[in-house]
Amino acid sequence: MQNVYIEPMPKGQWGPIDGYALEFHDGTRITQQVYRSERLAVDEIKLRGYSPLLAKVRITDKGVEEHWQAAK
Template sequence: MQNVYIEPMPKGQWGPIEGYALEFPDGTRMTQQSFRSERLAVDEIKLRGYAPMVAKVRVTDKTVDEHWQPVA
């Protein structure tokens, strides 16, 4: 099952999180839609048959495993 990353938006360390984007490992967005909560984003990823990964840090890098955790 392919991982899909739930990226907090806007990207970067400043300001509040305004939503969440769904991105594949190569950085392309799964959908242009933005989700207002991580829970909604996780549910959407699971409905599409992918494995959701949520960020453990605010500034993320998909190549660093410590920045992400899988959702069961």
């Protein structure tokens, strides 16, 4: 199963998180929709047959494994 990253939006450290985007490793978005919560994003990704990864830090790097954890 291919991993999909659930990215907090907007990217960066300033301001509140407005939603979550679904992206592949190369940064390509699966959908242009922004989900209001991580739970909604996880449920959507699982319905599409992918394995969701959640950010553990605000400023993420898809190349650093410590920035991500598998969703339950």
